[in-house]
Amino acid sequence: MAITAAIPLSLPSPARHSISSSSSITASLSSSSSPFPASCSSPFLLQQNTLKSITSHLRNPSIRVSASSMSIESTERVSNASFLDRKQSGFLHFVKYHGLGNDFILVDNRDSMEPRVTPDQAVKLCDRNFGIGADGVIFAMPGINGTDYTMRIFNSDGSEPEMCGNGVRCFARFIAELDNLHGRQSFTIHTGAGLIVPEIQDDGKVRVDMGEPILKASDVPTKLPANKEQSVVKSELDVDGIIWNVTCVGMGNPHCVTFGGKGSQNLLIDGLNLAQIGPKFEHHEMFPARTNTEFVQVFSRSHLKMRVWERGAGATLACGTGACAVVVAAVLEGRAGRSCIVDLPGGPLEIEWSEEDNHVYMTGPAEVVFYGLVPL
Numbered sequence: 244m245a246i247t248a249a250i251p252l253s254l255p256s257p258a259r260h261s262i263s264s265s266s267s268i269t270a271s272l273s274s275s276s277s278p279f280p281a282s283c284s285s286p287f288l289l290q291q292n293t294l295k296s297i298t299s300h301l302r303n304p305s306i307r308v309s310a311s312s313m314s315i316e317s318t319e320r321v322s323n324a325s326f327l328d329r330k331q332s333g334f335l336h337f338v339k340y341h342g343l344g345n346d347f348i349l350v351d352n353r354d355s356m357e358p359r360v361t362p363d364q365a366v367k368l369c370d371r372n373f374g375i376g377a378d379g380v381i382f383a384m385p386g387i388n389g390t391d392y393t394m395r396i397f398n399s400d401g402s403e404p405e406m407c408g409n410g411v412r413c414f415a416r417f418i419a420e421l422d423n424l425h426g427r428q429s430f431t432i433h434t435g436a437g438l439i440v441p442e443i444q445d446d447g448k449v450r451v452d453m454g455e456p457i458l459k460a461s462d463v464p465t466k467l468p469a470n471k472e473q474s475v476v477k478s479e480l481d482v483d484g485i486i487w488n489v490t491c492v493g494m495g496n497p498h499c500v501t502f503g504g505k506g507s508q509n510l511l512i513d514g515l516n517l518a519q520i521g522p523k524f525e526h527h528e529m530f531p532a533r534t535n536t537e538f539v540q541v542f543s544r545s546h547l548k549m550r551v552w553e554r555g556a557g558a559t560l561a562c563g564t565g566a567c568a569v570v571v572a573a574v575l576e577g578r579a580g581r582s583c584i585v586d587l588p589g590g591p592l593e594i595e596w597s598e599e600d601n602h603v604y605m606t607g608p609a610e611v612v613f614y615g616l617v618p619l
């Protein structure tokens with residue numbers, strides 16, 4: 244088995260970056276039994292371990308370092324073609340991205356509506372010990388219904404969600420690398436949650452029109468009793484005998500947002516044992532499609548902090564759709580205004596629920612982690 248990882252040493256800016264002209268380095272590794280060298284348990288460790296030894300050679304653009312188990316060449320010497328254009332059968336070319344630590348394997352699937360990776364393979368690729376390690380696998384596919392692209396995603400458990408906010412920002416940066424956007428910084432994406440429009444800003448962050456939140460209980464979906472507006476706001480949910488107050492919001496995918504239990508003032512989220520309580524929300528009978536759950540602490544009317552237990556992925560460092568759902572829930576419960584900074588374990592997101600068009604707008608970063616090649 245073999246794996247190749249190309250390591251970006253200075254993070255590229257989106258539309259201007261081309262892989263072959265960057266200062267990235269391609270490392271090819273071979274091992275009879277493992278995709279990684281003995282000293283590395285994952286491609287990310289490879290990046291950490293090899294960075295020190297290769298940075299000293301960076302000033303020479305035609306560097307070539309060889310060792311019995313490893314060869315490192317500048318991309319200029321390897322190929323003039325894009326890394327992702329070098330298709331080899333039996334191997335998957337991918338780029339790993341993250342949005343505030345919510346990490347994804349991005350696959351160029353623009354030639355087919357059939358995902359290149361099955362759900363079972365996605366589970367293996369996402370494994371943090373035996374695979375690449377990620378919260379999900381995202382496919383860039385041809386657009387349908389007049390859109391420029393289609394985005395599909397598998398969670399790390401192989402299930403397929405309708406949408407992913409951090410994933411869309413990564414998707415936008417991936418497309419900017421793959422396609423000549425002719426100076427355009429914005430395009431349209433068809434997702435399971437409908438039309439999504441990201442825009443790459445000059446500072447490299449991505450602002451995404453996430454569309455309108457879904458509040459109708461049966462559409463979220465939740466079986467919790469709805470109020471007269473047909474939504475579930477600050478309703479009681481019994482989780483193993485503990486009563487939580489929850490607001491249910493759909494951002495294409497389902498979210499259950501809680502600011503605390505019955506009678507409690509302000510939830511202190513740092514002390515929560517997510518691994519213990521998260522699955523009880525996710526698989527609660529009130530959520531027929533399972534649910535993502537956000538636990539929220541309020542600092543002010545424009546500053547919130549959340550931790551998330553994701554459906555199909557567990558505790559993650561960030562959740563874009565979750566942050567959007569949190570601001571919608573905070574507004575509905577009268578806890579915050581429509582424009583908030585939401586702190587997540589991986590960093591902050593700017594969220595605005597526009598009064599004008601009822602759409603939610605999310606702004607945040609998306610970064611390359613590394614380029615890779617893995618046998619399927």
Ligand SMILES: N[C@@H](CCC[C@H](N)C(=O)O)C(=O)O
Nearest residue numbers: 404407408409496562563564
């Ligand atoms: N992390 C994502 C959400 C990914 C999908 C989620 N696990 C689900 O099953 O709905 C985000 O940033 O929105």
